[in-house]
Amino acid sequence: MKKLSLACALVILAGCSSTTEVSPEPEPIVEPVAEVVEEVPVISLTVVTTPDDARVRIMNIKPVYEDGIELDEGKYDIEVTKPGYLTYRKWVVVDKKTILTIELDSIESIQAAQ
Numbered sequence: 001m002k003k004l005s006l007a008c009a010l011v012i013l014a015g016c017s018s019t020t021e022v023s024p025e026p027e028p029i030v031e032p033v034a035e036v037v038e039e040v041p042v043i044s045l046t047v048v049t050t051p052d053d054a055r056v057r058i059m060n061i062k063p064v065y066e067d068g069i070e071l072d073e074g075k076y077d078i079e080v081t082k083p084g085y086l087t088y089r090k091w092v093v094v095d096k097k098t099i100l101t102i103e104l105d106s107i108e109s110i111q112a113a114q
Helices: 002-016 107-113
Strands: 044-050 055-058 074-081 088-094 098-103
Touching: 044 055, 044 074, 044 088, 088 098
Parallel strands: 044 098
Antiparallel strands: 055 074, 074 088
16 A cells, blocks of 8 residues: 555656746847937137237127137127227127128228228
8 A cells, every 4th residue: 555655646746746848938129219319500609800819709798709609599799809900890690600700901001091
């Protein structure tokens, strides 16, 4: 009877211990998404002067002028001066990258022409 009990126990345990292989679930495919960055055009002002060392000022804002200064869209009061030359002063609309070329007239050349 011991042998029969042992045989039954082996059959029962053998049936319980059988495992079926579980196939892993496929991983979802993740495709990279290109990041869309909207480029905002820079609104800036550069003033090219003759003579080269003329002083450029934007009279209606506080920041000191420098070549390529970034500005908000709008109207700006531009003044270009140099001793011995006539002063240039004019309102300029800046709504994109703007390059302004100013040639100052010397006072001597104007006096000589008269």
